[in-house]
Amino acid sequence: MAALLESDCPALELIARGKVRDLYNVDADTLLFVATDRVSAFDVVMKNGIPGKGKILTQLSVFWFRLLADVMPSHLITSNMDEMPASVQQYRDQLEGRCLLVRRLKVIQVEAIVRGYITGSGWAEYKQKGTVSDISLPAGLQECEQLAAPLFTPSTKAEIGEHDENIHPDQVKKMIGTELAEKLSQAAVNLYTKAAEYARARGIIIADTKFEFGLDEHGVLTVADEVLTPDSSRFWPADQYAPGRGQDSFDKQFLRNYLVDSGFDKKTSIELPDDVIRDTLAKYVDAYVRITGEQPTL
Numbered sequence: 001m002a003a004l005l006e007s008d009c010p011a012l013e014l015i016a017r018g019k020v021r022d023l024y025n026v027d028a029d030t031l032l033f034v035a036t037d038r039v040s041a042f043d044v045v046m047k048n049g050i051p052g053k054g055k056i057l058t059q060l061s062v063f064w065f066r067l068l069a070d071v072m073p074s075h076l077i078t079s080n081m082d083e084m085p086a087s088v089q090q091y092r093d094q095l096e097g098r099c100l101l102v103r104r105l106k107v108i109q110v111e112a113i114v115r116g117y118i119t120g121s122g123w124a125e126y127k128q129k130g131t132v133s134d135i136s137l138p139a140g141l142q143e144c145e146q147l148a149a150p151l152f153t154p155s156t157k158a159e160i161g162e163h164d165e166n167i168h169p170d171q172v173k174k175m176i177g178t179e180l181a182e183k184l185s186q187a188a189v190n191l192y193t194k195a196a197e198y199a200r201a202r203g204i205i206i207a208d209t210k211f212e213f214g215l216d217e218h219g220v221l222t223v224a225d226e227v228l229t230p231d232s233s234r235f236w237p238a239d240q241y242a243p244g245r246g247q248d249s250f251d252k253q254f255l256r257n258y259l260v261d262s263g264f265d266k267k268t269s270i271e272l273p274d275d276v277i278r279d280t281l282a283k284y285v286d287a288y289v290r291i292t293g294e295q296p297t298l
């Protein structure tokens with residue numbers, strides 16, 4: 001598949017391309033994780049991106065990796081271009097600030113989702129069956145209600161173009177063994193709990209998030225990918241939160257409102273106008289400043 005992917009860094013082998021991030025081979029032990037400026041909504045990547053988005057979300061991931069280092073190790077080696085190999089530095093102009101040199105892990109093929117609130121696919125399943133990931137929940141929960149405790153609700157890693165499928169945590173035990181599955185779910189809940197408390201105190205509800213984990217060369221469980229960004233999580237403005245209805249997205253509401261108002265078909269990529277790009281970038285900056293207390297480097 002990699003051979004068919006169009007690369008922005010031809011001297012590096014592109015091995016994976018998501019909606020908004022790319023992954024390149026660097027050497028036997030390291031990879032380059034690139035956060036692009038691409039933006040998606042309703043599962044569709046827009047024709048034009050948000051200049052600066054990749055840098056802000058990379059810096060946010062680095063902030064969380066460092067804050068959560070006492071909870072568990074991460075795959076991050078460095079975000080500093082000067083510390084990266086020459087094969088990466090040749091792309092300094094286009095990549096600086098929005099790429100991470102990371103350790104190559106044996107990735108665990110589970111989407112480690114943690115939910116602090118019931119929304120999205122979890123709410124849809126709950127309305128149908130009273131469960132989320134086949135875990136029974138109390139009757140009478142409202143949409144977007146906070147759960148009694150953060151819940152590990154894993155899903156499969158769907159093929160490109162498909163949707164992840166929610167699975168019961170016991171299914172993960174069958175996939176990777178009970179001991180590793182229990183370590184993984186506890187790690188995911190611990191990471192989410194610390195981050196959600198930290199963000200809530202700064203005006204942002206992290207309603208849910210998706211972690212990727214892998215094993216390093218010593219078999220140590222390690223958190224990978226990006227963490228706790230608005231692309232891997234639902235960010236809600238805390239001052240507007242109320243259970244019983246859908247919540248505005250902290251970062252994507254301008255984009256979603258524009259798309260709905262312009263009759264978006266939720267299938268065909270479109271060109272975003274400058275004001276939507278400007279307002280959306282401002283929300284990414286706002287989220288970064290609130291959480292880290294600093295201005296992002298753009």
Ligand SMILES: N#Cc1c(N)ncnc1-c1cnn(Cc2cccc(F)c2)c1
Pocket residue numbers: 016017018019021022023031033034075102103104105106107212214224225226
């Ligand atoms: N992170 C990480 C990672 C690692 N540290 N070691 C080995 N493999 C991975 C890895 C493989 N796929 N992905 C998901 C992914 C990421 C970025 C872009 C994409 F399209 C897809 C992550």
